[in-house]
Amino acid sequence: MHAQDKQHPAFYAVLVTLVFMAVGPICLMFINSFKLDVDILSGTSGLLFMPTLQNYETALCDVLPYEPDHLDYCSLKIGGSFVNSLIISIVSTALTLVIGCMAAYALVRFKFMGRDVASV
Amino acid sequence: MAPAAVIIVITLLYPLGYMVYGSFRAWDPSQTIGETEWVGLRNYIVLYGDPAFRESMWVTLKFAFWVVTVEMILGVGLALLLDRKLRGMSILRTLFILPMMIAPVVVGLMWRYMYHPTVGTINRWLKEFGFSGVDWLGQNALLSVIIADVWQWTPFIFILALAALQSLPSSAIEAARMDGATNWQTIWHIKLPLMMPVLIVTCLLRLIDAFKVLEVILVLTEGGPGLSTEILALRISRTATEFRELGTAAAMSGYLMLLLMALTAAMFIYTKLVERRAQRLAKVVAEAD
Numbered sequence: 001m002h003a004q005d006k007q008h009p010a011f012y013a014v015l016v017t018l019v020f021m022a023v024g025p026i027c028l029m030f031i032n033s034f035k036l037d038v039d040i041l042s043g044t045s046g047l048l049f050m051p052t053l054q055n056y057e058t059a060l061c062d063v064l065p066y067e068p069d070h071l072d073y074c075s076l077k078i079g080g081s082f083v084n085s086l087i088i089s090i091v092s093t094a095l096t097l098v099i100g101c102m103a104a105y106a107l108v109r110f111k112f113m114g115r116d117v118a119s120v
Numbered sequence: 121m122a123p124a125a126v127i128i129v130i131t132l133l134y135p136l137g138y139m140v141y142g143s144f145r146a147w148d149p150s151q152t153i154g155e156t157e158w159v160g161l162r163n164y165i166v167l168y169g170d171p172a173f174r175e176s177m178w179v180t181l182k183f184a185f186w187v188v189t190v191e192m193i194l195g196v197g198l199a200l201l202l203d204r205k206l207r208g209m210s211i212l213r214t215l216f217i218l219p220m221m222i223a224p225v226v227v228g229l230m231w232r233y234m235y236h237p238t239v240g241t242i243n244r245w246l247k248e249f250g251f252s253g254v255d256w257l258g259q260n261a262l263l264s265v266i267i268a269d270v271w272q273w274t275p276f277i278f279i280l281a282l283a284a285l286q287s288l289p290s291s292a293i294e295a296a297r298m299d300g301a302t303n304w305q306t307i308w309h310i311k312l313p314l315m316m317p318v319l320i321v322t323c324l325l326r327l328i329d330a331f332k333v334l335e336v337i338l339v340l341t342e343g344g345p346g347l348s349t350e351i352l353a354l355r356i357s358r359t360a361t362e363f364r365e366l367g368t369a370a371a372m373s374g375y376l377m378l379l380l381m382a383l384t385a386a387m388f389i390y391t392k393l394v395e396r397r398a399q400r401l402a403k404v405v406a407e408a409d
Contacts, residue, residue, distance in 0.1 A: 007204075015212070018198070022216050025230050025271070028241060032233075041239050099127060 136377075143370035156367070163371035173372065175347050176355040183266060183351055184330040190270050192323055195277025196315075200307055203285045213282075217275040224272070228339030231268040232257070235340070261344040265337050272336070273329075277322055284318035285311065317394050324387040328380055352376055 032040050034051040054070055061074035138153070143163055145156035167173045198216070206212065219227070234241045235256035243253035256264040288311060296306045312319075334353040337343070343350035343358070350358075352372065360369035 007206075011201075014201070019212070019215055021271075022219055022275070025234060026218060026222065028234070029226075029230050 139370050139373055139377075142367060143374045145367050147365075147367035147370070149364045149366055159367070163367050164374065167368065167371050167375065172347060173355065176350050176352055177375075179262070179348065179350060180331060180352040183262065183269075183333070183349075184327060186266050187269050187273070187330050188323060188327050190266070191274045191277050191326060192319070194270065194274045196281045196312075196319065198274070198278045199281035199285050200311070203282065213279075217279055219272050220275040222272070224333075224335035225339055227268060227272050228336040231264070231271070231336075232340050235264055257341055258345055261341045261349045265340055265344075265349050268336055268340060269330075269333060273326065277326065280318060280322045281315065284315045288314050320390060321387065324383060324390075328383050328387075331376065331380060 031047070033055050034053070035049050036052055036054065039049045054068070057064060057068035058071060059076065060078055061068065061071060061076055063079045142153055142156070144158060144160060145153070146159045146162075147153065147156045202209075202212070222230075235243075237243055237253055237255060237258075240256070242256065246253055254260065292310055292314065293306060296310050301309070332353055333351065334357065337349055337351055337354055341349045343354055353376075356369050356372045356376070359365050359372065
């Protein structure tokens with residue numbers, strides 16, 4: 001295929017639209033995380049708002065070294081949840097790797113009945 | 121042999137056997153499985169005539185069909201569109217597969233915010249352009265759920281189709297170009313047939329996954345208004361936890377397992393056929409020399 005350096009402008013327009021549709025909701029959530037609840041729900045602020053870190057302080061309230069002053073008490077346990085996720089992913093990846101490597105070696109090296117079925 | 125057998129039994133056969141065993145018994149949550157009584161195929165037969173289960177199965181089939189169709193068309197179309205030398209190709213690819221990397225619960229919550237009838241993003245934009253807002257999570261609940269799943273999983277098809285496209289022999293495409301084929305003709309007669317094995321396996325993989333979707337629908341509609349988006353996985357979880365009919369839930373899981381086994385067998389048969397055809401071709405080529 002010959003390299004084309006210049007594309008049709010419509011191609012770039014389509015590309016921008018696709019990137020916007022793929023990344024748009026994620027950016028929306030990211031921007032929402034810096035807004036106060038009233039800014040999100042009022043539905044009129046868009047990109048003009050006063051950014052705040054309150055939501056992050058509420059979410060990370062038990063791993064913060066200081067006490068956020070907009071919060072009376074902290075009922076989340078995100079430190080514990082994160083450690084749980086970490087344990088699950090590390091242990092399951094390690095076990096899958098070990099078992100998978102052994103299984104792959106056996107499938108390649110030895111001939112046995114049902115070898116074709118299992119290697120699909 | 122022994123350690124492998126032990127691992128396979130513990131991780132694969134025991135839970136499966138437990139579920140199949142439980143599906144043949146009348147199982148109250150207050151009993152352990154040893155105390156239940158044998159009822160044979162009664163759970164399966166009762167489910168076969170249960171209108172709620174049939175509705176759930178029908179919704180699941182509709183959902184899986186539409187999701188896989190739209191994702192295949194969009195994913196392959198995207199791959200065909202982006203199969204050219206662009207400068208920012210790797211960045212573009214990373215941006216495009218970003219939706220796939222997000223946890224399904226977060227995707228559900230994100231789309232739930234966007235689908236809100238008054239302050240949700242989509243309705244606000246529609247109203248700005250003069251259209252009236254659409255009742256996404258009420259009347260068009262299945263459509264909304266399909267859109268959310270398509271958004272999340274089209275990148276999967278896109279990545280696999282792009283990899284297949286970039287591994288095609290360029291000689292075939294150059295020959296077509298020299299013979300004067302237009303772009304559409306090249307795609308339809310050369311690129312798609314050559315990509316077909318990969319596309320079919322991708323389609324079957326995605327189909328098997330589509331029957332297991334739970335978190336997005338649970339967060340978005342919790343089964344939808346009435347039962348309109350209650351897919352099988354949600355119905356099984358609801359039967360086991362809310363209705364507390366564990367035998368019936370196990371029987372539903374049995375039906376789902378049979379369906380997925382049929383799909384997996386189809387995938388296996390297809391790859392065997394492709395392999396056999398490739399071997400025959402190789403033999404013919406070797407004999408022709």
